[in-house]
Amino acid sequence: MKKTLHVDESLLRDARAASGAATDTETVRLGLEALVRRGAYERLRALRGSEPGARAAPRRRERPSRVKPSAA
Secondary structure: OOOOOOOOHHHHHHHHHHHOOOOHHHHHHHHHHHHHHHHHHHHHHHOOOOOOOOOOOOOOOOOOOOOOOOOO
């Protein structure tokens, strides 16, 4: 999709250098993807501890391996 945007040139240049993007289009795409990921992370983080009756999931523990006595 094509859009006409007004973007601060120095901001775009700095973002392009920071992201290692090859083009302005890639820079904008990477920036938008980062915003979406951050939003998803923040929504997930907001759920932390929101289920008061939740119990920890059972986990299996590996049995300790036998240590062979060293022949000294």
